[in-house]
Amino acid sequence: MAKGLVGKLFTTEEIQARVRDLGAQISQDYAGQEVLVVGILKGAFVFCADLMRTLQVPTNLDFMAVSSYGTSTESSGVIRIVKDLEASVEGRHVLLVEDIVDSGLTLRYLREYLEHQRPASLKICVLLDKPNRRKTDVVVDYTGFTIPDEFIVGYGIDYAERYRELPYIGLIGEV
Numbered sequence: 001m002a003k004g005l006v007g008k009l010f011t012t013e014e015i016q017a018r019v020r021d022l023g024a025q026i027s028q029d030y031a032g033q034e035v036l037v038v039g040i041l042k043g044a045f046v047f048c049a050d051l052m053r054t055l056q057v058p059t060n061l062d063f064m065a066v067s068s069y070g071t072s073t074e075s076s077g078v079i080r081i082v083k084d085l086e087a088s089v090e091g092r093h094v095l096l097v098e099d100i101v102d103s104g105l106t107l108r109y110l111r112e113y114l115e116h117q118r119p120a121s122l123k124i125c126v127l128l129d130k131p132n133r134r135k136t137d138v139v140v141d142y143t144g145f146t147i148p149d150e151f152i153v154g155y156g157i158d159y160a161e162r163y164r165e166l167p168y169i170g171l172i173g174e175v
């Protein structure tokens with residue numbers, strides 16, 4: 001059997017409302033500071049773009065791209081940096097923006113990688129958290145939604161590079 005879109009987990013409106021709440025919280029926490037938003041490509045690009053537009057503090061923007069060796073639905077924890085930051089994060093308030101925390105291996109790696117560069121602070125914001133799948137502890141400071149162990153797509157997030165264009169979060173299953 002093939003895999004495809006089988007349902008919807010969050011509507012566009014639900015996502016927008018949650019992103020606005022996250023933006024308000026982040027703006028309050030960073031009041032008086034400039035935030036370096038670091039989006040993780042490709043999956044976080046839509047979330048990052050929407051979140052940025054809710055922030056009430058001055059920002060800078062940079063991106064990293066990472067690939068983890070593994071299958072299309074399971075990451076191996078061996079992470080390779082495909083695109084690095086353009087400028088140093090030393091002394092800056094970094095907000096790492098990621099689509100999903102699953103095993104936690106990607107974010108643990110990125111946190112260590114960035115902490116070595118001595119930012120003034122480092123926080124992590126994820127749209128979706130699958131706590132049941134965690135293989136390593138990673139502190140996530142802002143979470144959009146906690147979800148069960150389902151494979152999701154849309155709002156920038158892919159399954160084998162497809163479905164990123166969906167304006168909602170959809171579920172992948174046997175079709």
Ligand code: IMP
Nearest residue numbers: 075100101102103104105106150151152
């Ligand atoms: P981790 O290292 O296992 O936490 O993997 C996080 C990465 O796995 C995310 O950035 C996604 O790229 C990918 N991922 C995990 N779960 C899903 C999913 O349900 N749909 C699409 N990508 C996922």
Ligand code: MG
Nearest residue numbers: 041042043099
């Ligand atoms: Mg990803």
